[in-house]
Amino acid sequence: MEFRCIPEHLPAALSQWDGDCLAVGLFAGADDRPEHPQLQQLTTALGQPLAERLEQRRFKAKPGECLSLDRLDATPQTLILVGLGAPADLSLAGLRQAAAAASQAAVAAGARHLALALPIEGLEAGAAARAMAEATRLALFSDQRFKSEAEPRPQPATVSLIGVAKAAEPTLAAVNATCAGVELARELVAAPPNVATPQHLADTAAAIARDFGITLRVLERSDCEALGMGAYLGVAQGSDLAPKFIHLTYTPPGPVQRRIALVGKGLTFDSGGYNLKTAGSQIEMMKYDMGGSASVLGAARAIAELKPAGVEVHVIVAACENMISGGAVHPGDILTASNGKTIEINNTDAEGRLTLADALVYACKLEPDAVVDLATLTGACVIALGEEMAGLWSNNDGLAEALLGAGQAGGEDLWRMPLRSSYKAGLKSPVADLKNTGPRPGGSITAALFLQDFVTPKLAWAHLDIAGTVWSDKGRGADPAGATGFGVRTLVNWICSGAATGAAARI
Template identity: 70%
Template sequence: MQFRCLPATSATPLGDWSGDTLVLGLLAGDDGQPLLGALEALLGAGLRQRLEQRAFKAKPAEVLAFERVGVEPAAVVVVGLGEAEGFNLDGLRSAVAKAARTAAASGGRHLGLAFPLTSLPAETTPAIAAAAMAEAVRLSLYADQRFRSEAEPKPRPDTVTLIGLDDAADTALSRLGAVCAGVELARELVAAPPNVVTPQALADAALAIAEAYGAELKVLERSDCQALGMGAYLGVAQGSDLPPKFIHLTIRPEGDIQRRVALVGKGLTFDSGGYNLKTGGSQIEMMKYDMGGSAAVLGAARALAELRPAGVEVHVIVAACENMISGGAVHPGDIVTASNGKTIEINNTDAEGRLTLADALIYACKLEPDAVVDLATLTGACVIALGEEIAGLWSTSDALAAALLQSGQMGGESFWRMPLRASYRSGLKSPVADMKNTGPRPGGSITAALFLQDFVTKDLPWAHLDIAGTVWSDKGRGMDPAGATGFGVRTLVQWVQAGATG
């Protein structure tokens, strides 16, 4: 799929575009908008009556398709954008994604997109709009058919023209392939079953990135982790027949290193809950996506290794393992010791991700980065609090939190900053060890973040992103088809490229 920009002309906002499928975005309640006039010139003076007959109100993501015989374009798709004052970058992405699916279903090979981009907020530059539109098309038409015996035909256009954008916006399209490939890698890792994506498979994915783009890879085996005293991580891993793999991928810039960041992803390739077994209603069959954090950081690594943002050294860290039940599995009540010497009473074996992240965060901090960001499908409590469209964000740094929120907005991913309330830390007190791995049920996502904070170097900017609700979508939303979303990749790439280390 090839993307290009095409400026409008004084004669028509559609410029000299030609193709078989045209998509136009229309705002509600604005009869004088240029695109409506262009559409009327194309389809005839009776257009407004036809829109009225079909009850088209230009509500957000409302779609209407016209088929035409013997003329070009053979299909015209009209998508509603809502009122002008509410039209923003997220609305643009959603509308383009909805229209792209409709257009692709008509079998169009050469797609033109025309939207009233001047109605977007002033800070939305043509380059930003171009990137958002192109990502929406490619990511909304993604289809994972790796595990079907016979692939179903999924039509995709060969070329996509962004009408009304000049050549200056083309620069934004140059990074499109890398970013979308990173999102698609994350989706593939999350969607694959746990007998395919094992700890070794995550290490193999990191190796493929290293070999393709000249990154550096270190994989620590169980014995290496034992030598480093990673008792929290290895305690989780000890119940599985599959050996753990501690992955450290390093992406160095071509020039001088001006800043260093660490991206840490939770890598539980399957979470049975351990002896606190997940039972009916707990979605145990979906626990393949408990490595969504590792998928996000590896997807970001795939993009960043190709883009190589100037001056930034990126460390990607994943403590990969399974949480299983066996004669050698960790018991509720066991005490493990993390690599910084802290002892942890395990009062719930299903709160295992924070144990693996504890040793991963300690390792990351020893690299002396300027900032650390971890991503994890950590708590059901975060899903209850924020639902399936917003991820939780906890941070010790206002600057880092603001930068990540802004990067998420630019990448089309939503976060909400949550409190690190110190008084809640008392819920993690243990009568026999330095701390427990879980606190009381109320505020469970907050106490989970407070647990992680204990393993981060004091005064080092750190952020924890709980993506438990956003990593998967049963019905699809926005640019994401049903299934794995690849959530977090776009935010991380935006943040690293912006150089915002907090």
């Protein structure tokens, strides 16, 4: 999909564009009727009694509301009016929603060349352009790999952003690579667990390494045993599928100013182990328990294509299944992680933090400037923040602020949560260094505190709990229903914006 900017506004821009579908954003007026400075201009330019049609079709310009009008023997052939809500509410999120709705209506109309005329007054032009472009492509994502008869969905070949200065075009250069990373993450999360196995994640990493010329190392079970990864291997021991510890490395052209480690939880299926998930626990959806690994692999794919300067990126996934068998870990077992800490297993369904423990120890040994882990870690985070925000815990204010900003720029909302040290008392064990779960209150906080025990002291670290955001049954904002690919845009924005290569105070 090709994106370009046309700085002229309607109707002058129409003289430079000869596509077949035009989408125009309209604000909602105080009298519940659409209003916009471009409405009269549009009526004049296209010679169509729009006001009458809008009244007839009861179009009120609510956020995301769309009205498609066919114009036979005319250019453009299809006019799409998309609602923006109240003018005071215009934001990047609103632009994303409007662009997504317009692009879906354009595909339904069979458009090949789409123009978006959405107002960006009061918004930074580059950020607005990128928001519209990302929303357009990602809203049209359709995963039909497992259908016997796929439905053809031709997408627009070009998307023109009317009223956006040419100076904003450089920001569009990263859109397709970033979206490809999001789409890869969505495909990994959406794939059934008999497809997206630990070996499949390793194969995906190998494809990224091959296609973009970066380095891959895959540690087998024996390699992990040699490194003392007892927590990770304890989770993996109940499955017939071999664990795969994945380490991708992107090395930038030129000098390395910063080294970053991204760690993703890679449970390709989570039965709960002997603390078996029961009916109503969404056991059938536990294919998405590898959402963190999907996010970091998607980010790796985008970063490897974009080739940001100055930053070396290590992507780490401890992939395995959590299953029940005669060899599975028992409640009450004690495992020893690779940093020597012993862990009493009081709940086999709190397995993700065990795999992350050894992955974080491994990441810290690379001596990075910052470590960020992503995981579908706790239901407690979903209860606390719902399904539209991910939880963020960090021991470093600069890193937390950078990630919050990167998430906002990518349409991925994060909310910083506390690392309250007194809550760590809930992880005390009478027989080991710590238990793998604490009391129910503050469960997402004690989970983050557990992970912090496996991070080198004073090393900048952040933990993102994406349990509520990795999947959407009905669609959310500009994203269609299903796997969201949450986290990819945040990581890519953070690393490629320069925040990860900035002064030490930033991370």
